């Protein structure tokens with residue numbers, strides 16, 4: 449997974465015409481990678497119960513393997529189903545990538561529906577900057593047309609978690 453995160457971070461940097469190691473440097477030498485396996489049992493009342501409530505991730509980004517559909521991403525008043533592609537890793541931007549890219553990459557609200565027919569298992573790998581490491585918008589993404597949207601923050605994942613438990617987003621705490 450370390451190899452995958454290195455490739456992903458570099459690809460994201462070059463796609464934005466930034467120096468390829470810039471995000472890797474922000475994540476730091478001891479970046480955190482935590483895996484969580486989630487079992488969603490099939491459910492009698494899928495219209496009444498969600499598998500996972502709407503939220504954003506407090507990570508840099510999240511790598512996701514899924515064996516069934518159910519995940520949905522919210523964009524402009526609509527929910528979009530994430531397709532199941534065998535053996536593909538779905539990469540979901542977290543709030544800290546939105547901060548580091550000065551809002552160019554968005555951390556989407558997502559949720560998981562429940563399913564009356566089938567169980568679902570996902571493995572989420574949460575990739576976040578090392579503890580105590582300050583992160584902020586890349587200088588190359590701050591200019592006259594795109595003023596600085598976020599300040600420097602550290603240990604954002606903890607702030608995010610406190611808000612998450614109350615059903616709230618935390619990104620406003622990082623606004624410049």
Ligand SMILES: O=C(O)CCC(=O)C(=O)O
Pocket residue numbers: 484486500505512514519558560570572
């Ligand atoms: O199970 C999934 O597909 C998504 C999991 C998720 O969004 C999360 O754990 O933050």
Ligand SMILES: [Fe+2]
Pocket residue numbers: 503504505558
């Ligand atoms: Fe999530």
